[in-house]
Amino acid sequence: MSLFRKYRSQYGRSFLIAVVFLMFEALADLLQPAILAIIIDKGVLAGDMRTVYWCGSLMLLVTALGAVSALIRNLLSSRVSQRFGAELRADLYEKMQTLPTDELDRLDRASLITRLTNDVTQIQNFVNGLMRIFVKAPLLGIGAVIMAVRLNPPMSIILIAIVPIVAFLIAMNLRIGFPRFARVQEALDRMNGYTRDFLSGIRVVKAFNRYEDEAVKFEHSNESYRQASEQALRGMAIFNPLIALTVNIGIVMILWVGGLRIDHGHMQAGQVVAFINYMQQILFSLMTISMVFNTFVRAKTSAGRITEVLAKPSRPTGAILPASGEHSAQAGKPCIQFDHVTFSYEGAAGEPVLHDLTFTIERGETVGIIGSTGSGKSTLVHLIPRFYDPTNGSVFVHGNDTKQVDPASLRSRMAIVPQQTVLFTGTIKDNIRWGNEAATPEQIEEAASVAAAHDFIAASPLGYDTIVGQGGVNFSGGQKQRLSIARALVRQPDILILDDCTSALDVVIEAKIKAALKKGAGKVTCLLIAQRMSSVMDADRIIVMDDGRIAGIGKHEELLLNCKVYQEIYRSQWGKENDQHAAAAQC
Numbered sequence: 001m002s003l004f005r006k007y008r009s010q011y012g013r014s015f016l017i018a019v020v021f022l023m024f025e026a027l028a029d030l031l032q033p034a035i036l037a038i039i040i041d042k043g044v045l046a047g048d049m050r051t052v053y054w055c056g057s058l059m060l061l062v063t064a065l066g067a068v069s070a071l072i073r074n075l076l077s078s079r080v081s082q083r084f085g086a087e088l089r090a091d092l093y094e095k096m097q098t099l100p101t102d103e104l105d106r107l108d109r110a111s112l113i114t115r116l117t118n119d120v121t122q123i124q125n126f127v128n129g130l131m132r133i134f135v136k137a138p139l140l141g142i143g144a145v146i147m148a149v150r151l152n153p154p155m156s157i158i159l160i161a162i163v164p165i166v167a168f169l170i171a172m173n174l175r176i177g178f179p180r181f182a183r184v185q186e187a188l189d190r191m192n193g194y195t196r197d198f199l200s201g202i203r204v205v206k207a208f209n210r211y212e213d214e215a216v217k218f219e220h221s222n223e224s225y226r227q228a229s230e231q232a233l234r235g236m237a238i239f240n241p242l243i244a245l246t247v248n249i250g251i252v253m254i255l256w257v258g259g260l261r262i263d264h265g266h267m268q269a270g271q272v273v274a275f276i277n278y279m280q281q282i283l284f285s286l287m288t289i290s291m292v293f294n295t296f297v298r299a300k301t302s303a304g305r306i307t308e309v310l311a312k313p314s315r316p317t318g319a320i321l322p323a324s325g326e327h328s329a330q331a332g333k334p335c336i337q338f339d340h341v342t343f344s345y346e347g348a349a350g351e352p353v354l355h356d357l358t359f360t361i362e363r364g365e366t367v368g369i370i371g372s373t374g375s376g377k378s379t380l381v382h383l384i385p386r387f388y389d390p391t392n393g394s395v396f397v398h399g400n401d402t403k404q405v406d407p408a409s410l411r412s413r414m415a416i417v418p419q420q421t422v423l424f425t426g427t428i429k430d431n432i433r434w435g436n437e438a439a440t441p442e443q444i445e446e447a448a449s450v451a452a453a454h455d456f457i458a459a460s461p462l463g464y465d466t467i468v469g470q471g472g473v474n475f476s477g478g479q480k481q482r483l484s485i486a487r488a489l490v491r492q493p494d495i496l497i498l499d500d501c502t503s504a505l506d507v508v509i510e511a512k513i514k515a516a517l518k519k520g521a522g523k524v525t526c527l528l529i530a531q532r533m534s535s536v537m538d539a540d541r542i543i544v545m546d547d548g549r550i551a552g553i554g555k556h557e558e559l560l561l562n563c564k565v566y567q568e569i570y571r572s573q574w575g576k577e578n579d580q581h582a583a584a585a586q587c
């Protein structure tokens with residue numbers, strides 16, 4: 001597995017030391033039947049107690065050597081496999097963080113979780129098994145064949161007949177098992193997907209009383225997981241007893257032929273006992289090899305799934321932008337420029353999501369973006385931090401073509417508040433500071449004040465140390481939005497993108513936030529996506545989106561006069577909003 005290449009240099013030495021101790025262990029196991037044969041034939045049957053004592057002591061010594069080797073090898077294998085697993089998980093996690101957004105869109109999130117947990121565990125188990133028993137099995141098998149042939153060559157014909165049959169059974173098991181175990185992992189992915197959707201939408205499920213339907217969906221995925229697992233295990237269930245039966249037939253043949261040869265004086269009882277011991281060791285080794293293949297098949301499937309992620313291209317790179325203050329030195333260049341930008345999502349059929357967009361936004365401008373749902377507003381702003389590259393045309397930030405700029409450097413001077421608020425488990429302070437690790441308590445409080453969050457934070461007994469539950473369960477939608485805005489503000493960005501993140505706020509709170517933001521106007525370039533006209537009407541300019549095209553750009557009054565789409569939005573909303581807007585204006 002090419003996956004192991006990277007870790008070979010790190011753990012190769014410990015692995016080899018473990019293999020050396022495995023060899024001692026195998027040697028100890030192989031010597032025991034030979035010593036036993038001498039004790040029986042030359043000691044017990046011949047009445048020579050000296051041979052019994054000497055060989056008995058030797059056998060104890062050999063057993064002790066085997067036990068010490070097993071102990072050292074166990075310690076090594078646990079250490080190496082656990083560290084290897086942890087490192088593989090860390091590498092995979094790091095890779096997931098650097099995957100481009102379109103790759104993340106393509107890979108199912110539930111499948112990524114299964115790869116990070118179950119798939120890594122499968123490979124870890126394989127490595128552990130490899131160091132504990134898998135390498136020992138072939139050593140023991142080959143050694144037992146050699147010892148048996150040396151002990152009594154004519155009897156070895158039985159081995160020559162049995163071993164190829166068992167090898168064939170193992171090969172069949174492998175061939176049938178591989179696709180079956182691949183299906184088990186896929187079924188597990190689907191089950192994890194359902195579970196994730198159910199848990200993240202549990203409130204909606206409760207509100208719509210959809211428990212039973214969701215339970216049925218889960219039952220289906222659980223059932224297909226069971227069927228896939230059962231099918232895979234059925235293969236093992238058939239082949240393992242077949243292999244055991246074949247080897248046991250061999251043992252019966254040894255007993256029968258051995259008995260005849262003792263009768264004819266060609267063999268001694270101790271030799272037959274030793275021969276059976278070797279046959280059992282061969283059985284153990286073949287059974288282990290068949291188990292290795294089963295574990296290998298699962299690990300190979302898992303390794304393929306992990307390699308698929310690791311082999312994906314990482315986030316694109318590019319030039320590092322100069323520090324914030326130096327951006328303005330690019331005299332005459334607009335802060336943001338779209339130049340004939342067309343964009344389609346990877347793999348999506350039909351019309352592009354954005355069509356030939358051309359506009360500029362100057363430094364310090366506040367630009368509203370409005371349009372019907374699905375008109376491409378979020379997609380438009382996602383091109384600015386280079387979540388995606390335009391399919392045609394170019395996006396320039398501070399005069400730099402984003403395709404040529406390192407995304408991390410590009411994003412370091414931006415803050416985006418997404419449509420769906422994301423809060424992390426921790427305190428309120430931690431969540432706001434997440435936007436800027438170097439922020440002082442005063443800066444955190446100031447950001448929270450501008451985002452109209454300070455009052456509700458201060459009203460809670462623990463203030464900024466209040467714990468945020470998973471996903472922000474203990475906060476209202478509006479409070480979560482305000483905390484997300486504070487997190488973006490504490491970053492003190494050059495470009496602030498607010499993607500419909502005031503939808504859960506009442507107009508009074510929204511007006512307060514906008515008034516506070518206006519105080520800092522001129523320094524920050526702000527893009528404000530909104531569904532409500534009142535949210536954008538006092539922006540410096542408004543971009544009106546319609547079906548991926550720009551229907552108009554201008555001030556509120558201009559658009560009311562000459563943009564049909566804007567006029568329609570006005571007519572559909574203004575009646576409702578008149579009263580609310582008046583209330584906001586008074587505050």
Ligand SMILES: Nc1ncnc2c1ncn2[C@@H]1O[C@H](COP(=O)(O)OP(=O)(O)OP(=O)(O)O)[C@@H](O)[C@H]1O
Pocket residue numbers: 105345348353371372373374375376377378379380419500
């Ligand atoms: N990751 C994606 N993969 C494929 N298609 C997408 C993706 N994200 C959005 N789209 C499609 O692109 C189009 C524009 O979506 P976008 O989210 O930009 O619209 P929007 O104007 O922001 O909508 P809303 O106001 O509802 O948030 C929609 O048709 C949507 O289905």
